[in-house]
Amino acid sequence: MDAILVVNAGSSSIKFQIFGMEGGAPRRLIKGQLDGIGTRPRLSAESDKSSLIERTYASDEIADVPAAIATVASWLRETQQLTLLAVGHRVVHGGPKYDRPVVLDQAVAANLEQYVSLAPLHQPNNLAPIRTLFKSRPELLQVACFDTAFHHGHSAVADHYAIPERFYAEGVRRYGFHGLSYEYVAQRLREVAPAVAAGRVIVAHLGSGASMCALANGRSVESTMGFTALDGIPMGTRPGQIDAGVLLYLLTEKGMTPTAVQDLLYRESGLKGLSGISNDMRDLQSSSDPRARLAVDYFVYRVGLNAGMLTAALGGLDAFVFTAGIGENSPTIRARIAEKLAWLGVVLDPAANTERKSLISRPESRVVLLVVPTDEELMIAQHTLALLTKEPARKVAGERLAT
Ligand code: AMP
Numbered sequence: 389m390d391a392i393l394v395v396n397a398g399s400s401s402i403k404f405q406i407f408g409m410e411g412g413a414p415r416r417l418i419k420g421q422l423d424g425i426g427t428r429p430r431l432s433a434e435s436d437k438s439s440l441i442e443r444t445y446a447s448d449e450i451a452d453v454p455a456a457i458a459t460v461a462s463w464l465r466e467t468q469q470l471t472l473l474a475v476g477h478r479v480v481h482g483g484p485k486y487d488r489p490v491v492l493d494q495a496v497a498a499n500l501e502q503y504v505s506l507a508p509l510h511q512p513n514n515l516a517p518i519r520t521l522f523k524s525r526p527e528l529l530q531v532a533c534f535d536t537a538f539h540h541g542h543s544a545v546a547d548h549y550a551i552p553e554r555f556y557a558e559g560v561r562r563y564g565f566h567g568l569s570y571e572y573v574a575q576r577l578r579e580v581a582p583a584v585a586a587g588r589v590i591v592a593h594l595g596s597g598a599s600m601c602a603l604a605n606g607r608s609v610e611s612t613m614g615f616t617a618l619d620g621i622p623m624g625t626r627p628g629q630i631d632a633g634v635l636l637y638l639l640t641e642k643g644m645t646p647t648a649v650q651d652l653l654y655r656e657s658g659l660k661g662l663s664g665i666s667n668d669m670r671d672l673q674s675s676s677d678p679r680a681r682l683a684v685d686y687f688v689y690r691v692g693l694n695a696g697m698l699t700a701a702l703g704g705l706d707a708f709v710f711t712a713g714i715g716e717n718s719p720t721i722r723a724r725i726a727e728k729l730a731w732l733g734v735v736l737d738p739a740a741n742t743e744r745k746s747l748i749s750r751p752e753s754r755v756v757l758l759v760v761p762t763d764e765e766l767m768i769a770q771h772t773l774a775l776l777t778k779e780p781a782r783k784v785a786g787e788r789l790a791t
């Protein structure tokens with residue numbers, strides 16, 4: 389069967405999905421991951437909720453991301469009857485240049501290397517499987533889908549920091565992230581609530597990474613995230629908005645190294661840092677520790693504050709959409725956030741909220757509340773399929789074959 393492989397590579401894991409083509413649209417067939425790269429590598433995959441493989445490896449058998457993608461590729465080749473037509477990669481940073489997905493060749497990959505300094509923890513891992521597949525499967529069409537691209541149309545005031553312009557010119561901009569998630573949700577809204585989709589909408593992507601996006605007629609006009617995926621609302625282990633003066637204090641007064649500050653901001657802050665207990669919202673909700681309560685209160689408070697900011701960017705609000713792990717699964721957090729939005733005329737329907745309905749506001753609510761599950765991988769598969777069926781894309785793949 390003709391298939392598309394979607395790859396989302398991090399520092400210690402590769403998540404992958406296989407999509408078949410059905411009536412010209414991608415349909416998910418396999419979902420898997422290889423985690424514990426370099427420590428306790430473990431390959432698992434499932435199809436229709438039944439397990440296809442659960443296998444562990446010695447740490448030196450799969451020591452890095454290239455070894456991991458090679459292992460995934462050979463497992464697929466040996467066990468699945470698939471003709472791989474293309475691979476779609478999640479790439480966190482498209483920099484100032486890429487405002488849409490792009491077919492990868494050596495020149496594009498080299499260009500994307502430039503943005504490693506803008507996303508040092510993510511970009512190198514995103515690019516590693518691309519390089520590996522260039523070598524092992526040069527005929528394969530590869531597509532990069534960016535977390536930044538959906539936010540590309542932001543106005544100059546949304547896109548700038550108030551620092552000298554030369555920094556903007558070299559790429560210090562408010563990019564925004566989670567773009568594939570917002571693009572998918574915007575697409576779903578057009579299907580399930582077209583009137584809402586044409587209006588002023590805030591989408592809250594509340595997962596272990598979390599951000600919020602203001603959509604006007606389906607287009608991103610503002611985001612809580614900026615230059616990196618650290619800014620905005622608090623996350624599992626990242627702080628969200630923080631006064632730059634705190635970082636100066638840590639570096640100068642506390643003598644912390646830049647690496648130690650980076651570690652603090654990416655791994656030790658957010659819900660984990662505030663609670664001292666866990667980065668997982670479920671653990672905090674079930675804990676009676678006052679620090680867990682503070683972390684949850686802080687999360688809800690900051691989502692509410694940022695909703696006010698994004699409403700100002702939109703000049704009003706027609707709908708508020710919850711998505712990602714916390715947004716899709718926690719009626720309690722949704723209810724608490726809805727309470728914070730009461731001043732906007734939000735009226736939650738408590739029964740619909742706990743019954744996991746899609747529409748969770750009362751008819752009299754001035755703002756429609758919705759839960760829309762996100763699907764970044766499907767978005768990548770759609771983009772990859774679209775480029776696969778375009779003639780210029782085939783040409784690029786053909787040219788690469790010839791070199
Ligand atoms: P994601 O990054 O979108 O996969 O979201 C992962 C996060 O969602 C986890 O860290 C949990 O904190 C959160 N989560 C998942 N299920 C629930 C739930 N039922 N209640 C509260 N939080 C949840």
